[in-house]
């Protein structure tokens with residue numbers, strides 16, 4: 001049985017990023033005490049670290065199996081909104097890729113899930129993200145981190161760009177559209193979750209649905225896109 005190494009602060013972020021990691025009891029307490037108390041207290045102190053670590057590993061391993069066929073060894077990978085980076089640890093471990101992260105560096109006090117028109121919500125801390133990556137075996141020369149709000153992104157081409165439950169799931173694709181146009185070449189693949197997969201046929205020449213979440217409120221689909229239309 002494999003799992004990730006994490007401490008309470010990192011596990012706290014993982015729970016905010018992936019609400020399915022907290023069990024039914026915690027969900028009931030969230031309803032009872034409200035989102036603020038849940039975000040700052042319950043999701044940090046009312047969790048079982050070993051269980052979160054195991055469940056987070058299993059969840060990320062499933063995600064890895066789903067997308068691994070789109071990544072070749074030593075491809076350059078960009079992750080937008082990675083969360084604490086469990087999927088990226090697995091990609092680096094198994095395929096030896098360099099990974100660039102763009103994330104936000106703050107945690108909303110009252111985490112709201114859903115469409116975030118102004119993109120104000122965030123649930124990450126770049127120091128904790130770095131700690132998690134190093135703690136779980138990624139070498140420091142194999143990744144770099146960019147704070148979204150500093151607006152200084154790398155201008156290199158990426159082979160694979162991943163944004164699970166982040167881009168066009170919580171906030172508008174347009175926020176990154178021009179940037180993605182610059183850093184993708186026709187063979188690069190962009191993988192993300194959206195409720196409007198058909199729309200992306202007008203943005204990319206190739207759009208493939210690789211996963212459907214039809215039993216969730218959002219009913220999103222995961223798509224793999226290639227080759228921007230001009």
Ligand SMILES: C[S@@+](CC[C@H](N)C(=O)[O-])C[C@H]1O[C@@H](n2cnc3c(N)ncnc32)[C@H](O)[C@@H]1O
Nearest residue numbers: 017081082083102103104122123124148164166
């Ligand atoms: C629901 S979590 C998903 C985390 C991870 N991808 C996963 O699948 O477990 C969404 C993540 O997007 C991040 N985020 C929000 N706005 C962002 C932006 N403009 N750029 C990059 N990341 C962003 C949040 O901080 C959060 O970590």
